[in-house]
Amino acid sequence: MIKNEIFRLLESKSARVGVIGLGYVGLPLATEFAGKGFKATGFEVDESKVARINTGESYIGDVESSLIKELVEKDRLRATTDFDDLKACDAIIICVPTPLRKTKEPDVSYILAAAEEIKKRLRRGQLVILESTTYPGTTDEVLLPMLEETGLRLDEDFLLAFSPERVDPGNPQFQTHNIPKVVGGVTDDSTEVAALLYSQIVNEVHAVSSARVAETAKLLENTFRAVNIGMANEMARLCYALNIDTWEVIRAAATKPFGFMPFYPGPGIGGHCIPLDPHYLSWKARQHGFDSRFIGLAEEVNSRMPEHVVQLVSDGLNDDRKSMKGARVLLLGVAYKKDIDDVRESPALSIIDRLRSKGCEVQYHDPLVSEVRFDDAHGAVNGEPLASVELTDEEIKAADCVVIVTDHSQVDYRRVIDLAQLVVDTRNALNGELRKGSAARIIRL
Numbered sequence: 450m451i452k453n454e455i456f457r458l459l460e461s462k463s464a465r466v467g468v469i470g471l472g473y474v475g476l477p478l479a480t481e482f483a484g485k486g487f488k489a490t491g492f493e494v495d496e497s498k499v500a501r502i503n504t505g506e507s508y509i510g511d512v513e514s515s516l517i518k519e520l521v522e523k524d525r526l527r528a529t530t531d532f533d534d535l536k537a538c539d540a541i542i543i544c545v546p547t548p549l550r551k552t553k554e555p556d557v558s559y560i561l562a563a564a565e566e567i568k569k570r571l572r573r574g575q576l577v578i579l580e581s582t583t584y585p586g587t588t589d590e591v592l593l594p595m596l597e598e599t600g601l602r603l604d605e606d607f608l609l610a611f612s613p614e615r616v617d618p619g620n621p622q623f624q625t626h627n628i629p630k631v632v633g634g635v636t637d638d639s640t641e642v643a644a645l646l647y648s649q650i651v652n653e654v655h656a657v658s659s660a661r662v663a664e665t666a667k668l669l670e671n672t673f674r675a676v677n678i679g680m681a682n683e684m685a686r687l688c689y690a691l692n693i694d695t696w697e698v699i700r701a702a703a704t705k706p707f708g709f710m711p712f713y714p715g716p717g718i719g720g721h722c723i724p725l726d727p728h729y730l731s732w733k734a735r736q737h738g739f740d741s742r743f744i745g746l747a748e749e750v751n752s753r754m755p756e757h758v759v760q761l762v763s764d765g766l767n768d769d770r771k772s773m774k775g776a777r778v779l780l781l782g783v784a785y786k787k788d789i790d791d792v793r794e795s796p797a798l799s800i801i802d803r804l805r806s807k808g809c810e811v812q813y814h815d816p817l818v819s820e821v822r823f824d825d826a827h828g829a830v831n832g833e834p835l836a837s838v839e840l841t842d843e844e845i846k847a848a849d850c851v852v853i854v855t856d857h858s859q860v861d862y863r864r865v866i867d868l869a870q871l872v873v874d875t876r877n878a879l880n881g882e883l884r885k886g887s888a889a890r891i892i893r894l
């Protein structure tokens with residue numbers, strides 16, 4: 450049986466693992482396999498990423514360049530743009546992007562492109578796993594028919610599974626090896642072999658009965674976050690209207706040892722997961738005549754947060770008898786979350802765009818993001834990228850309003866609060882101690 454053949458290769462670590470897409474998910478994964486003694490090959494369409502890996506240079510914050518260098522030198526890790534090398538791989542894991550179309554419908558074209566490359570080279574004895582987040586049914590309704598067009602048969606010739614990725618970029622406590630992995634195969638043999646593969650690199654594997662369950666579990670996790678963040682954001686707006694300190698309310702509620710889990714408000718949601726993934730679920734639900742109302746409501750509340758932040762800036766300036774037009778606004782942080790350099794879907798872009806449309810002069814400082822580019826959705830600023838400014842005393846003093854959008858650890862908030870006139874804090878970066886004795890006026894979300 451094909452299962453036993455692949456089993457033997459995995460147990461002896463003589464299997465070659467191919468990872469398609471070397472981004473935030475794929476690079477740490479390929480590195481983990483290489484570090485555990487497998488030969489790992491990364492397949493990338495971006496030539497510059499391939500060149501950087503092969504010279505031992507990392508471009509992902511959570512992966513050290515020294516580790517990449519060591520694995521490349523030991524001939525355990527390499528990257529390529531040549532998909533013919535897929536033939537030599539025993540396990541192939543797809544980690545390509547799954548964005549949304551402008552219509553907010555799933556865009557699985559990257560998965561299809563990767564699957565097409567596999568299909569051209571599929572051979573007997575291969576295990577194919579999809580990790581990209583997607584709607585329930587993608588693995589067995591889309592990938593399986595494509596792979597079977599080769600004439601090869603599932604279970605007899607190859608195996609196919611889905612295993613969602615849960616990596617949390619910038620989280621020093623939880624990384625690939627200590628985040629439990631959910632695995633669901635299209636067949637039992639596929640589940641068993643995929644579970645064995647992952648058990649070589651993670652402490653805990655949770656096998657489920659099908660690829661659909663694994664696909665849906667991932668969407669539940671991220672929808673859970675989107676909905677609860679939506680609830681926290683609504684509470685923040687409600688508390689602002691009632692003049693109550695939201696953060697103190699959440700801190701108090703979180704002392705309950707059961708039945709409550711704290712979620713925090715913010716300037717809006719960002720990144721490649723929380724703003725997108727729930728749409729994959731609601732789209733699939735709609736195909737079956739089901740309207741997922743929590744998802745729609747959370748999206749509505751979360752997407753209005755940048756507008757609310759701009760309102761706080763306007764309220765603050767108004768109290769100083771200043772208008773938005775011509776006001777100097779300095780944003781601190783443009784990454785979508787603390788201590789990472791990723792600006793995908795970041796609410797900061799929408800905030801900058803809205804402030805500019807009101808006539809504000811906007812600058813930003815982000816120690817991890819040297820410049821941002823605005824796409825069509827965020828209004829091209831004369832096609833020019835906006836560059837991070839240095840956080841000098843003069844820059845802080847000259848700002849009519851400083852807006853903390855991302856609470857990076859490297860920023861000295863004491864200095865900000867000592868020099869600024871007005872601060873809008875969307876992340877509770879200025880905790881009670883910091884606020885004591887501050888000359889700046891502070892408006893918190």
Ligand SMILES: NC(=O)c1ccc[n+]([C@@H]2O[C@H](COP(=O)([O-])OP(=O)(O)OC[C@H]3O[C@@H](n4cnc5c(N)ncnc54)[C@H](O)[C@@H]3O)[C@@H](O)[C@H]2O)c1
Pocket residue numbers: 469470471472473474475492493494495498544545546547559562563580581582583614615616617618721722
């Ligand atoms: N970033 C996260 O925190 C995170 C967490 C969990 C799950 N995910 C999911 O994992 C998947 C990948 O996300 P990511 O953040 O790593 O994306 P990414 O954009 O950082 O990386 C994807 C990589 O795939 C490459 N690529 C695109 N098409 C390709 C092709 N046909 N062949 C080879 N390479 C190709 C891109 O050049 C890029 O380097 C998505 O489905 C995402 O939803 C992401």
